[in-house]
Amino acid sequence: MDHSWLTLLDARVPRYTSYPTAPHFHPRIGSAIFENWLKDIDPQKPISLYVHVPFCYQLCWYCGCNTHIVKGERPVELFLKNVLKEIALVQRYLPGRPKVSHLHFGGGSPNRLTADQFDQIMLQLHQTFELIEGAEIALEIDPRHLGHLQTEAYARWGVNRASLGVQDFDPEVQKAMNRIQPFDMVAGAVDLLRKAGITAINFDLLYGLPLQTIDSIHATIEQTVLLSPDRVALFGYAHVPWIKKQQKTLERFGLPSVQQRAELAFYARSELEKHYEPIGIDHFAKADDSLAVAARKKQLHRNFQGYTIDEAQTLIAFGPSGISSTPQGFAQKEPELAAWNQCIEAGQLAIRRGIALQPSDRLRSAIIEQIMCHLGVDVEAVAREHSQTPEQFLPCFDRLASFAAQGLVRIEGWRLSIPENRRLAARSVSAAFDAYFQPEENHHSAAV
Ligand SMILES: C[S@@+](CC[C@H](N)C(=O)[O-])C[C@H]1O[C@@H](n2cnc3c(N)ncnc32)[C@H](O)[C@@H]1O
Ligand code: SF4
Structure with missing residues (x-):
């Protein structure tokens, strides 16, 4: 296939999960301004919440996320203590107990938290906010570390969507990316979730990784289809070793050329389109999935988590690096875990940057x-x-x-x-x- 038109595209254009985009946030937006934005929330309109859990068990070499691999449980326990405090701090400025229609746990890997730790966050969120009937409660999940105690806790709290990091099923690609998760392991995680009643399942797949070929992508998508997730996000691997140093490790295996990358992308897309409706630039959904329905009705939205049916004007983020969005503007939390801990312990909202919208x-x-x-x-x-x-x-x-x-x-x-x-x-x-x-x-x- 002729992909020469791709050369017309500027490689550096943003992904527009917000506008203005995060590189244009500035430090003149701090906690004091955000406090006023929180006070102005309209309690009649449902809002959204995001909780960033910045921990994983093992670092994937390709990872571009804000996460930490920590020894022992103390840093996770400290995070838990502070995220609970952060929710209490936010509560001081809220007008009453706002209604919530969407709650998303991202990371890192939210399932790095134990069932008991997850219970504590959910309890505090329920005390502070009113999760409305039918609210979407979604979690990003590393399928290598999921047990029945966690899925039972998720089900108890009404979690109804799980996004699994799958990336690629090929054993050699998995070795190269430092992420071994055989098909049966992913199938086991999907099974645990479905048995707990969490039936809306998303997979994340990546193209542009070392050792990927058309055949390996074909097999990965075949195995994906066997597990029948409702949605698939197909991301192009973003190689930014000047920001994420461990990504350099992948260069040992050789990264696909621009042409090979385009071939992998288009092949993956054409295979996925046999089973799913394409959504926007990188999502695929079953025809009866709410994302596909919203796309057909032109009611789709885009936020920091990507494509969504969430219509809320306000999103409050908790945890380091989380970006809140209100009708007045965007406000980003301190991204460094240690500095975020310090701010919260000092009773501050830890807003580092943002932008007021004109x-x-x-x-x-x-x-x-x-x-x-x-x-x-x-x-x-x-x-x-x-x-x-x-x-x-x-x-x-x-x-x-x-x-x-x-x-x-x-x-x-x-x-x-x-x-x-x-x-x-x-x-x-x-x-x-x-x-x-x-x-x-x-x-x-x-x-x-
Ligand atoms: C927070 S992770 C998902 C949950 C969990 N941590 C996991 O990996 O299973 C979010 C997703 O971002 C994508 N991702 C991570 N690093 C990326 C990169 N450098 N370029 C493109 N996508 C990336 C992966 O597809 C990953 O599943
Ligand atoms: S499990 Fe997810 S967040 Fe953690 S290192 Fe791997 S891709 Fe990054």
């Missing part, structure tokens, strides 16, 4: 969200919804002219749409509406 940010954010979710947008309609006019975006359309000439985007008046077979251009098309993006910035890795 009306123009909100408008551009809405345009970019539609492009990322629905591969198209009517710029005039969105501008009018924000009581603005579309003419200010003429330079953005000019920037898209070369993409339009190459068939990466169709432009009709103020409407633009990305053809189905060019969905991976969505990030680059979005970047045309990003007032902060400087093409020479080096925050990102490969375009596909």
Whole structure:
């Protein structure tokens, strides 16, 4: 297949899990400002919560997440004590007991916590917030470390979705990435979850890893389909060894070239599309899954966890590095575990950076969200919804002219749409509406 159009995409465009994106947050947003944002929460509207658990049992060489491998249990116990305190600190500023429609535990590996530790967090969250009937409670899970005591605790607290880090089933690829998890182990974890009644299952798969071939990707997807997850996230491995030093280890095995990476990506996508509906740039969902239903109704959203049906305007994050989002702006927690512990112990909310949103940010954010979710947008309609006019975006359309000439985007008046077979251009098309993006910035890795 001819992938030459990919060379037109700027490898450094963001993934737009927020707009403005995190590199544009600044330290002038601190805990005092965030306290006011919390006070302004509308108690009538359901909000979302995110808890970042920054621990794993073993480091995967490819990992780009904020996590720690610790000796002994004391650092985990200290985290637990402080996350409970952090929830209590946030409670001081909340108007009453807000309703919650989505709760997501990410990491790291939330199942690095014992059932008892998980119970303590859930108890405190229930005392502080009202989890509404039918709320989605989701957990990211490392399938190598899941036991029945944990799944029973999850079920007791109403967890109803689990995202398993699978990445690749090939034994040689697994050795190269320092993550051995045979098919039977992953199948066992899925079985435990389903037996506990947690039936909504997501898998994360990665392409662009060392030793991956079309055959190995074929086998991985065949094995994935056997376990029948409802959703699959297919991420391109982001190689940023200047930030994540252990990723250098993967270079020993040789990373796929840009061309090989594109072939792996398109092959994986075409195999997944035999069983799932493609969603946005990197998700796949069964036709009856809520994500696929929302995509068809154009009700999909994008947040820090990726694609979601969550419509909440406010997300409160707990734990180091977590990013909260409110109608006024974004606020990110201190990312370093030790510094986060210190802040919380000192009774501070540990906000390190953020950004207050201007009306123009909100408008551009809405345009970019539609492009990322629905591969198209009517710029005039969105501008009018924000009581603005579309003419200010003429330079953005000019920037898209070369993409339009190459068939990466169709432009009709103020409407633009990305053809189905060019969905991976969505990030680059979005970047045309990003007032902060400087093409020479080096925050990102490969375009596909
Ligand atoms: C927090 S982990 C998922 C839960 C658990 N820690 C696990 O790995 O099983 C989130 C996901 O991010 C993805 N990921 C991690 N490092 C990445 C990287 N460098 N590039 C792209 N995706 C990455 C992986 O697919 C991983 O499953
Ligand atoms: S288990 Fe997940 S978070 Fe932990 S090191 Fe591996 S990919 Fe990263």
